[in-house]
Amino acid sequence: METFHQELQQAVEAWDEKGWPRPQALAVAGSGLAVELGKTVYGPAPLSELLPFPVHSIEGHPHSFEIVEALPDRPVLYLRGRLHAYQGYSGHQVVFPVRLAALLGASVLVMTNAAGGLRPELVPGSLVLLEDQINLTGTSPLLGQLPGTWGPQFPDMSQAYSRGLRERAQHHAQRLDVDLQRGVYAGVLGPAYETPAEVRMLAALGADVVGMSTVQEVIAARQMGLACCCISLVSNHGAGVSGETLHHGEVLAAGQAAADDVQRLLTALLQDPELLRAIGC
Numbered sequence: 001m002e003t004f005h006q007e008l009q010q011a012v013e014a015w016d017e018k019g020w021p022r023p024q025a026l027a028v029a030g031s032g033l034a035v036e037l038g039k040t041v042y043g044p045a046p047l048s049e050l051l052p053f054p055v056h057s058i059e060g061h062p063h064s065f066e067i068v069e070a071l072p073d074r075p076v077l078y079l080r081g082r083l084h085a086y087q088g089y090s091g092h093q094v095v096f097p098v099r100l101a102a103l104l105g106a107s108v109l110v111m112t113n114a115a116g117g118l119r120p121e122l123v124p125g126s127l128v129l130l131e132d133q134i135n136l137t138g139t140s141p142l143l144g145q146l147p148g149t150w151g152p153q154f155p156d157m158s159q160a161y162s163r164g165l166r167e168r169a170q171h172h173a174q175r176l177d178v179d180l181q182r183g184v185y186a187g188v189l190g191p192a193y194e195t196p197a198e199v200r201m202l203a204a205l206g207a208d209v210v211g212m213s214t215v216q217e218v219i220a221a222r223q224m225g226l227a228c229c230c231i232s233l234v235s236n237h238g239a240g241v242s243g244e245t246l247h248h249g250e251v252l253a254a255g256q257a258a259a260d261d262v263q264r265l266l267t268a269l270l271q272d273p274e275l276l277r278a279i280g281c
Helices: 002-017 096-104 163-176 196-205 215-223 248-270
Strands: 025-029 039-046 064-071 074-080 108-117 127-136 180-188 209-211 227-237
Touching: 002 096, 025 096, 025 248, 039 074, 074 096, 096 215, 108 215, 108 248, 127 163, 127 196, 127 215, 127 248, 163 180, 163 227, 163 248, 180 196, 180 215, 180 227, 209 227, 215 227, 227 248
Parallel strands: 025 074, 025 108, 108 227, 127 180, 180 209
Antiparallel strands: 039 064, 064 074, 108 209, 127 227
């Protein structure tokens, strides 16, 4: 754990040495959802420029980053793609960008992901504003003896997704005429899609959508005091809901089809003058 602590400190020092503006927010794009978010200050550059370990490629994730200006005084670290535990990364590696953004001063984490719909009415193309999550990945980014400066060892997760940010997201969705539903996200390890029996179990547990990311990032973000907001794009029905065979190309195609609504909604949220006030900053 000392190694991760040192590598994060070195990453912060390298950021400052390059003269980049410290971000107020971190934005992370999910599978097929790497939309434009604002005026680019730096980048795009390979994500490996920020990370002290190799980045493994995966279809639909460019694995690049940019520094964009949502507002003239609001720099945003924008990751086009993320790391997943199913790629072989540890929980600590998965959340390295989140911890880096927090140490640089970010107070908000805004994410998208692609997910399977667990209710028949959540058809491909539906956007779901997450209200809560269920971590079924079998691991956590809090394992081990973490530095006390990262936050409490037992962080409160009763507000995993900020009520204030959800209210702002719903406000902009209504203003932009974007249909935004609400739901609970079940995070699983993957990379195999769920079986019909697993889909029935997840629905019985109270989940509305299921995916292979997000939950660990949110846990680390909450430990370090970041307010979180996430929008899931329903890219496919969960196994057994529609009877159709699942494949990754379907996920990417759904992302392309919904890109305009995702871009408008995320841009409006990141440019919202009330964004920081909504989380008490």
